Amino acid sequence: MSTAVSAAAPAVAQAQPRYAGILAGAWRRFRRNKLALFGLGYVVFISFVAVAAPYLTPYTYDKINPSIALQGPSWSHPMGTDILGRDMLTRIMYAARPMLIVGFATQLAGLAIGTTLGVLGGYLGGAVDWAVSRLVELFSALPWYLIVLYMVMVLSPSLKNLILALTITSWVNSCRVVRGLSFSIRKLDYVEAARALGIPGWRIVIYHVLPQAIPLLLWTFASGIPTAVFAEAGLSFLGMGVRPPQPSWGQMLADAGNYWMYWPHMFVFPSAMITLSVLAFQGLADGLREAMDVNVNI
Amino acid sequence: MPLLQVEDLRVHFRTKDGLVRAVNGVSYELEEGDILGIVGESGCGKSVSALALLRLIPEPPGEIAGGHAYFEGQDLLALKRKELYGIRGRKIAMIFQDPMTSLNPVMPIGEQVAEAIWVNSSVSRREARRRAIEVLAQVGVPAPAERYKDYPHQFSGGMRQRVMIAMAISCQPRLLIADEPTTALDVTIQAQIVELVKRLQRELGMAVIWITHDLGLVARVARRICVMYAGRIVEIGPIKEVFSRPQHPYTLGLLASVPRGRTGRRQPLRHIEGAPPDMISLPPGCAFQPRCQFCAEECLQEEPSLVALGDGHLAACHRLGRLPVEALAPKVAS
Amino acid sequence: MDTNGAYILRVEDLKKYFPLRRGLLGRGIAHVKAVDGISFAVRRGEILGWVGESGCGKSTLGRTVLQLERPTSGKVFFDGQDLTQLGGEQLRRLRTKMQIIFQNPYSSLNPRMPIGRALIEPMVVHGIARGKQAQERAIELLQLVGLNPYFINRFPSEFSGGQRQRIGIARALALNPSFIVCDEPISSLDVSIQAQIINLLQRLQQQLGLTYLFISHDLRMVQHISDRIGVMYLGKLVEIGPTEEMVHHALHPYTQALWEAVPIPDPEVEEKRQVAILEGDVPTAANPPSGCRFHTRCPYVMPVCREEEPALVELAPGHFAACHLHKR
Numbered sequence: 001m002s003t004a005v006s007a008a009a010p011a012v013a014q015a016q017p018r019y020a021g022i023l024a025g026a027w028r029r030f031r032r033n034k035l036a037l038f039g040l041g042y043v044v045f046i047s048f049v050a051v052a053a054p055y056l057t058p059y060t061y062d063k064i065n066p067s068i069a070l071q072g073p074s075w076s077h078p079m080g081t082d083i084l085g086r087d088m089l090t091r092i093m094y095a096a097r098p099m100l101i102v103g104f105a106t107q108l109a110g111l112a113i114g115t116t117l118g119v120l121g122g123y124l125g126g127a128v129d130w131a132v133s134r135l136v137e138l139f140s141a142l143p144w145y146l147i148v149l150y151m152v153m154v155l156s157p158s159l160k161n162l163i164l165a166l167t168i169t170s171w172v173n174s175c176r177v178v179r180g181l182s183f184s185i186r187k188l189d190y191v192e193a194a195r196a197l198g199i200p201g202w203r204i205v206i207y208h209v210l211p212q213a214i215p216l217l218l219w220t221f222a223s224g225i226p227t228a229v230f231a232e233a234g235l236s237f238l239g240m241g242v243r244p245p246q247p248s249w250g251q252m253l254a255d256a257g258n259y260w261m262y263w264p265h266m267f268v269f270p271s272a273m274i275t276l277s278v279l280a281f282q283g284l285a286d287g288l289r290e291a292m293d294v295n296v297n298i
Numbered sequence: 299m300p301l302l303q304v305e306d307l308r309v310h311f312r313t314k315d316g317l318v319r320a321v322n323g324v325s326y327e328l329e330e331g332d333i334l335g336i337v338g339e340s341g342c343g344k345s346v347s348a349l350a351l352l353r354l355i356p357e358p359p360g361e362i363a364g365g366h367a368y369f370e371g372q373d374l375l376a377l378k379r380k381e382l383y384g385i386r387g388r389k390i391a392m393i394f395q396d397p398m399t400s401l402n403p404v405m406p407i408g409e410q411v412a413e414a415i416w417v418n419s420s421v422s423r424r425e426a427r428r429r430a431i432e433v434l435a436q437v438g439v440p441a442p443a444e445r446y447k448d449y450p451h452q453f454s455g456g457m458r459q460r461v462m463i464a465m466a467i468s469c470q471p472r473l474l475i476a477d478e479p480t481t482a483l484d485v486t487i488q489a490q491i492v493e494l495v496k497r498l499q500r501e502l503g504m505a506v507i508w509i510t511h512d513l514g515l516v517a518r519v520a521r522r523i524c525v526m527y528a529g530r531i532v533e534i535g536p537i538k539e540v541f542s543r544p545q546h547p548y549t550l551g552l553l554a555s556v557p558r559g560r561t562g563r564r565q566p567l568r569h570i571e572g573a574p575p576d577m578i579s580l581p582p583g584c585a586f587q588p589r590c591q592f593c594a595e596e597c598l599q600e601e602p603s604l605v606a607l608g609d610g611h612l613a614a615c616h617r618l619g620r621l622p623v624e625a626l627a628p629k630v631a632s
Numbered sequence: 633m634d635t636n637g638a639y640i641l642r643v644e645d646l647k648k649y650f651p652l653r654r655g656l657l658g659r660g661i662a663h664v665k666a667v668d669g670i671s672f673a674v675r676r677g678e679i680l681g682w683v684g685e686s687g688c689g690k691s692t693l694g695r696t697v698l699q700l701e702r703p704t705s706g707k708v709f710f711d712g713q714d715l716t717q718l719g720g721e722q723l724r725r726l727r728t729k730m731q732i733i734f735q736n737p738y739s740s741l742n743p744r745m746p747i748g749r750a751l752i753e754p755m756v757v758h759g760i761a762r763g764k765q766a767q768e769r770a771i772e773l774l775q776l777v778g779l780n781p782y783f784i785n786r787f788p789s790e791f792s793g794g795q796r797q798r799i800g801i802a803r804a805l806a807l808n809p810s811f812i813v814c815d816e817p818i819s820s821l822d823v824s825i826q827a828q829i830i831n832l833l834q835r836l837q838q839q840l841g842l843t844y845l846f847i848s849h850d851l852r853m854v855q856h857i858s859d860r861i862g863v864m865y866l867g868k869l870v871e872i873g874p875t876e877e878m879v880h881h882a883l884h885p886y887t888q889a890l891w892e893a894v895p896i897p898d899p900e901v902e903e904k905r906q907v908a909i910l911e912g913d914v915p916t917a918a919n920p921p922s923g924c925r926f927h928t929r930c931p932y933v934m935p936v937c938r939e940e941e942p943a944l945v946e947l948a949p950g951h952f953a954a955c956h957l958h959k960r
Binding site: 339340454456457484485486487488489490492493511512513514515517518520537538541542551552553555556557558566567568569570571573574 | 685686792793794795822823824825826827828830831834835849851852853855856889890892893894895896897898899900901902907909910911913914929
Binding site: 188189190192193194195196197198199200203207208211212 | 740
């Protein structure tokens with residue numbers, strides 16, 4: 001960069017910012033992780049399937065046809081049919097919807113709450129930080145699965161209430177991450193410089209503190225999804241999540257309950273989907289962390 | 299025969315952005331008991347060139363790409379790792395900038411010194427302990443017998459550096475390599491350490507390579523000076539000769555940019571324009587050429603090599619003898 | 633003392649203590665007295681050099697003067713106004729007049745903000761300029777500090793250390809301040825770059841009529857750039873006076889020792905020089921010695937030094953020292 005001081009370059013103030021270089025580096029590191037690549041591919045694929053499900057299958061998820069009940073995989077029903085004669089593949093495809101909705105919605109809501117609380121605690125410090133830290137400790141210590149169960153029971157089982165209940169705990173991780181980061185960034189010279197320049201606190205947080213947290217937040221976001229996926233499957237399995245006839249993988253597993261010894265396809269496909277999804281999001285999260293690591297330490 | 303003879307030393311680092319020629323053909327000699335100061339800016343290869351002598355370069359990404367370093371007639375760079383252990387610490391010792399990271403935080407300092415003695419010479423544990431206390435006293439650690447069991451964190455930065463020096467000299471090395479040992483210390487402590495090393499040098503008759511970026515310090519410590527820029531030696535010679543008659547424009551610029559008190563406040567310092575080059579894509583010809591105010595056509599074409607100017611003074615510049623050196627020579631402080 | 637005219641800044645008995653957290657409840661029992669009762673004044677348009685060894689509290693002093701750290705006690709008059717009495721919003725508006733330049737050019741710039749935006753942001757916030765006008769002013773600022781405005785949209789990571797320091801200086805100038813705290817502005821730069829930055833700071837000071845509090849541990853540079861020099865030891869101001877006096881007629885043994893310790897970049901001089909070396913280590917600020925804090929290392933220590941803390945007294949016109957050797 002010794003050229004920067006030379007007066008030879010044209011004095012046009014329009015050289016483009018180089019986001020490209022930063023992104024290229026991140027992508028190169030991401031690409032090295034095979035599981036992350038698989039995760040990314042899977043997430044793109046399953047999102048497409050969830051959105052386009054009605055166009056991908058000739059069947060509907062709730063059409064009951066007892067005459068073809070409990071068939072094994074065949075050309076017309078690649079994953080077979082369930083006890084009511086509904087096409088398993090169609091139901092698997094539609095069930096991606098609640099999985100993604102619960103996963104993303106709980107994480108988004110958690111991110112919003114966690115980031116706000118985390119920044120407040122980490123940046124302001126003092127009594128606010130003390131309160132936020134105790135809150136984080138309290139919620140980390142709670143038996144969250146029981147609380148979620150209880151809440152859904154009280155509120156009546158539905159997708160909305162499931163999301164609400166899961167959000168109660170999903171903010172803890174992002175809060176912890178953002179708090180720690182804000183705490184260290186607050187001490188950096190450029191934040192002090194911004195204060196010395198009389199830049200208001202809210203602006204410092206938005207423009208100088210939070211941008212540094214984006215990579216870590218992306219990672220917490222992605223790594224929180226598997227928990228949500230599990231929770232959704234588990235609660236639906238218990239009949240506390242997605243209401244029939246809307247399909248969910250957990251609920252389909254529950255349906256397989258008494259029949260899986262004789263008709264294993266009812267058990268194999270939903271459980272495979274749950275496993276795959278958890279694995280994929282976890283891989284994606286790990287890949288993101290590796291890809292972003294460098295930028296976090298700038 | 300000189301104690302150390304470095305010939306065309308080359309050290310490369312393979313980075314993801316390209317090949318860094320950190321040391322790019324460095325040759326010098328060091329006599330017994332001499333003190334050579336190596337000066338240069340960060341990234342000029344001054345530390346790497348010294349670390350390479352003991353093969354302390356992390357490989358990969360680093361690699362010694364060529365050259366010889368004859369120490370007491372043996373080529374250090376051709377030795378097997380095992381043979382090198384007989385030299386490291388026994389005949390050539392090193393001290394570093396940050397004594398905290400060079401000391402084991404969970405081992406009492408006395409034991410660390412005793413271990414250095416025990417490992418490098420065939421003495422009993424008890425004898426090693428006795429000698430450790432002796433050496434600690436020699437480097438000015440107060441009450442060494444009582445402080446033997448203290449841990450590094452109980453010592454100040456200056457005291458830790460003394461402990462490092464104690465470990466380094468415990469086996470009476472022939473050569474001490476000091477890699478910016480006082481950079482992290484305060485001026486008054488720096489002065490203590492400098493005096494200590496100078497005294498030990500006289501007492502033990504060892505040679506010293508003192509790496510620094512501080513021209514004042516090198517003037518206080520060294521008998522000969524070696525100025526490095528972008529992986530090469532640009533000027534080397536007896537310290538007084540180089541300070542009073544610098545020949546390379548970079549040396550000139552460095553010396554002129556040091557405040558000398560009497561220049562008068564409203565007068566700006568002479569400074570070198572620009573910044574050190576990117577080591578991955580060095581400029582063609584002389585590496586200093588983009589910053590040199592005397593740059594000519596030939597400087598863009600070819601890398602200059604060191605030319606002897608008499609009295610062991612060498613400089614690498616195409617325009618030697620044609621520079622208005624007198625006009626630029628720094629005025630000595632009064 | 634004249635509060636309106638000659639002095640831009642007047643500091644009175646400034647103290648900044650940091651609690652050392654101990655015990656289960658994190659109650660502060662002990663304090664690190666980083667700045668412990670310092671008074672001085674800065675003349676309009678002068679460069680006041682401020683030296684001391686690491687941990688002596690000189691950086692804390694700079695930050696406390698600017699109210700980036702709120703002082704434990706004491707007063708700071710800036711243009712006659714006591715900053716310590718101001719609330720956050722009043723202080724925020726006053727920030728246009730006083731700025732700071734940091735030591736580390738790598739941590740003092742937001743890595744995710746293009747340099748142009750870093751210059752424009754404060755102007756917009758304070759309503760000094762916006763839009764195209766702000767952009768033009770940012771370009772002017774870059775030119776003023778010797779950078780090519782072509783790179784206005786680049787990120788800090790694309791610049792060298794010296795260039796980043798120039799950006800930091802441009803940012804400090806963005807609001808047209810009259811007073812700047814330079815907190816070790818050259819300490820982390822390469823030798824050949826240090827002189828560039830010193831020359832730049834000096835040129836800007838003359839061109840824009842700025843006042844600097846120039847904090848550094850590099851005594852030669854401080855001597856070169858300063859009109860007056862203050863010397864700090866363990867939270868106390870031990871001597872302050874005009875540069876020539878401080879260099880050639882230093883009164884405090886610590887100041888004398890500092891000058892002894894600094895090597896002179898001339899081997900002929902160094903060879904003949906008999907350096908009187910100060911023994912011992914700097915005590916910790918958490919537990920400073922009684923009486924005169926320098927007494928543990930002072931070559932001229934007397935019984936009174938262990939008992940009684942010497943006051944800062946004027947021993948020559950404008951030359952103050954705190955030492956029992958020099959009683960009036």
